[in-house]
Amino acid sequence: MSETLLGEDADLIIRGGRVHIFDDSRSPVEAVAVRDGRIVALGAEAEALDARTIIELDGRTAIPGINDAHLHAAWLGARWPHLFFSDTPPEDQPSGRLVSTAVERRSALQQAWRLLAEHGITSYTEPGIGPGEDDGETGCFGTDMLSTYVELHRAGAQTSRVTMLRLFGTIDGESSLDDFERGIRSPVPVTDAEWLAITGVKIFADGIPPMATAWVHEPYADGTTGALLTRGGDDPLAAFRRMIEIAASRGLQIAVHATGDRSIAEFLRVLERLDDAPAARGPHYVVHGDLATPAQIARMGRIGAGFAVQPLIASHTHAWAGAMLGAERLAGAWPLAEMLSSGALTTITSDSPIATPDWRIGLDASLSLLGAAGTGDDAETRRTLVRAMTVDAARQDGASAWKGSLEVGKVADLTVLDEDPLEPGRAFSAIGIARTIVDGRTVFARS
Ligand SMILES: [Zn+2]
Incomplete structure (x- = not known):
């Protein structure tokens, strides 16, 4: 070029x-x-x-810039090149404090932004930064990291657009209703929402099926059912419901980490009761949704809520989850085909640094998951998948009016690929990324 x-x-x-x-x-x-x-x-x-x-x-072929709607950029930058699912053996995985100083926090974000630009990613959601992680193990999710984000944002240093969710508990851990109520009253920094939109909150409802920590109706092989991670009020469920009601009453977007059918059921129950007038913000959504049932997916669609899913993590953890779930429930897990055909907003995301931020590998895993459900590799399927990382991700961001597709008046965020990703029969991961353009500016060009 x-x-x-x-x-x-x-x-x-x-x-x-x-x-x-x-x-x-x-x-x-x-x-x-x-x-x-x-x-x-x-x-x-x-x-x-x-x-x-x-x-x-x-x-070559250009598409709207890729939007990874669930990616922990600060953590990814601090850990890079060590992903959880990668060639890095457990003994070489980074542990303990990864960033402590402002310089380290800045370089973690800048490392992530370089990496994302190289991968054609022009927007992402940083899902969970807040005070509950101020003394956290890694240093990647606390209020200092929010300050670093705001500092680099105000300096115009971003090469990707960010949607951020605040977190008032710990990453993958418990949260208390008191901390949530206190945290949610703390002021949100003033930012330009086209570059750093702080849209809502992330709540951890449960864990993950392979660890038997997803909250489920039917017991796991070991007889347990998992449990809610929320605390306070009369009981964990009361605390969970109250957190959602408080966030909704403040007009905030709510993303709930929920993998078990029981957690998803309780989230749905609260959402269906909310008098939640359509707002400028994006829809509420389930993060992961591993064991969502077809009926739950349909109900999510009816209330305009959605799912942010990770087909690549599904492929990495499939066998492991099977040991806990048994063959029959495993066959119904990660119901990507039902989600995509349901009308419920569905975004395909990496959850990096858990899995690689390379969305092409995530879309290949999506094709496999759909293939197992009987959907062939055709142009229509590929269009649906690429839209899940562009048009639909912008909907999740509440930003459809100005990004996600390449229409007159919208921002010029584009990913240039060596081949047309909608042409069937070729792995997405075999398609080279030639250039990344954000806001009309080239932020990556392959030499
Ligand atoms: Zn995550």
Whole structure:
């Protein structure tokens, strides 16, 4: 791809390939024109403009920038290159305090942003930063990390857009109603929501099926059922319900880590009772949803709520979970096909650094999961999957009005790929990432 300098009408024209804009028409265009970070024209109209910079796609394919709607960037940057599911053996996994100083926190975020740019990721959700982690083991989730985010945000240093959820307990651990009530009253920093949107809260309801800590109706092989992680009030369930009601009453988006069918059922019950008028914010959603039942998925869809799921983690933990769940329940776990066909908002995410931030590998795992449920690898399926990481992720962010698809007036966030990801028969992971553009600016170009 070459860049040349020309005239004035646009800052940038991207042309000479296929551009999937993911509007309702479903047809690709051949060019996009950008001015001041926004898309100003598409197709022939874009090609007719003069621009200071031209990016020639040389037959490549551009798509809306990838949005990983559940990714712990600070933790990823601090741990990189050590992922939980990776070649790093347990004895070489980083442990204890990973970041302690402002310099270390900044470099963790900057490392993550470099990595995300290299992977074509232009937006992500940082799911859980707050005071409950101020004395946390890693240093990656406390209020100091929020301050570092805000500092780099105000310095204009971001190369990816961030949606952030606040956390008033511990990561993957307990939270108390008192801490939640106190925390939620603390002021939210003033930020530009197109770059750092602090939209709501993350609540941990339970653990994960392989550890028998997902809260389930039917007991595991060892006879246990898991339990809620919320504390305070009359009992864990009362505390859980109250947290959701408090957050909703403040107009906040609510994301609940819930893997067991029992946790999901209780979350649904509260959501269905909320008098939660449609707001500018994104919908409430379940994070993980491993053991969601078809009926629960349908109910989530009816109330406009959704799921942020991780098919790659499913493939990493499948056998392990099977030992706890048994073959029959395992067959119904990670119901991606039901989610995607239900109308419930579904985003495909990495949960990195648990799994790799390489979304192409996550989409290959999604294809396998769908294949096991009888869905073939075709252009329609691939469109649904890529939309789950672009259009649908923007919906989860409450940002559909200005990102997620490549329409006139929306931000110029694009991922340029060597081949068309909608063409069946080829692994997503075999498709090279050539360039990443955020706000009309190239933040990564493969040399
Ligand atoms: Zn997570």
